[in-house]
């Protein structure tokens with residue numbers, strides 16, 4: 498008897514009904530351009546500004562500090578390239594476990610003459626503040642370290658890291674795409690200058706996100722045109738997207754304490770059930786300082802991709818590492834940076850739980866995974882020797 502169990506919420510989520518409902522008028526009769534002066538335009542503008550105010554208040558920011566973008570990737574690019582363009586040259590510090598939107602952007606800037614330091618992480622995925630302190634130089638123009646990792650869920654000590662950058666007078670960017678809606682996020686408590694978020698990771702629509710930019714931060718626009726978004730991002734605003742994002746953020750933040758507890762219980766049960774029933778399996782990531790919905794496991798001598806496909810045949814959707822790197826045979830850069838050997842990294846699977854998941858879903862996965870791993874191992878040329 499097959500169920501459908503979606504446990505890939507770190508890749509994307511379903512748009513919640515309230516967000517769909519809130520967006521509909523702005524696709525339909527209220528189709529105005531937020532820059533137009535007539536009634537259609539004014540109403541669209543007001544909706545956009547209400548969305549901006551809601552998002553700002555949920556992040557502890559001011560509305561003028563929120564720039565709407567097309568998603569997390571654009572927000573990361575605008576933060577990093579925008580600071581780099583304003584500075585002209587210099588040194589950027591990031592970590593080895595960032596999302597490709599950050600890592601690839603830094604590599605492109607490196608080819609254009611910027612210096613880049615990629616901080617290592619410990620075996621739980623944590624950046625050591627002392628390493629950041631050592632990496633900062635007089636010519637450092639930006640530190641970009643993610644709030645929570647998408648593959649293993651490890652939560653960085655953002656406030657501590659941002660304070661070190663601040664003491665050196667260097668702006669601090671955090672990719673909080675995985676953190677928003679899962680853990681409390683407040684730009685002043687963290688002391689960050691730039692923060693990326695993406696609606697589709699918290700039950701909002703795809704193709705819309707935002708970048709928080711602290712007032713006074715020197716940032717150059719990447720795309721030019723009209724005077725939208727205070728000249729920080731030209732282009733007719735995605736009013737339905739912004740409205741859907743604000744609705745989804747408002748609700749996820751309101752639900753967070755209770756939902757985080759529920760997901761943590763489900764996740765912990767899944768973790769225990771799988772570790773108990775799959776021999777030679779181990780947890781990747783920080784045991785406690787970790788997103789409440791996320792579980793990354795290595796099953797030795799079983800390919801992650803093969804596990805994924807076998808689970809898929811049972812109606813269970815998971816991922817191996819990041820969705821962006823699946824399809825490639827390279828082991829996850831995150832697991833490698835944590836010191837996990839390549840052959841172990843190949844056997845890793847990520848379960849990311851969400852709103853629709855139940856205790857029955859968890860039991861179903863606990864029932865299905867162990868025989869899958871056993872069968873794959875029996876077909877594997879490798880044998881476990883311990």
Ligand SMILES: *Cc1c(COP(=O)(O)O)cnc(C)c1O
Nearest residue numbers: 568569570596598647674675695
């Ligand atoms: C999903 C994700 C992104 C990219 O966001 P998109 O809106 O899909 O472009 C960036 N960073 C992290 C940590 C993510 O999980």
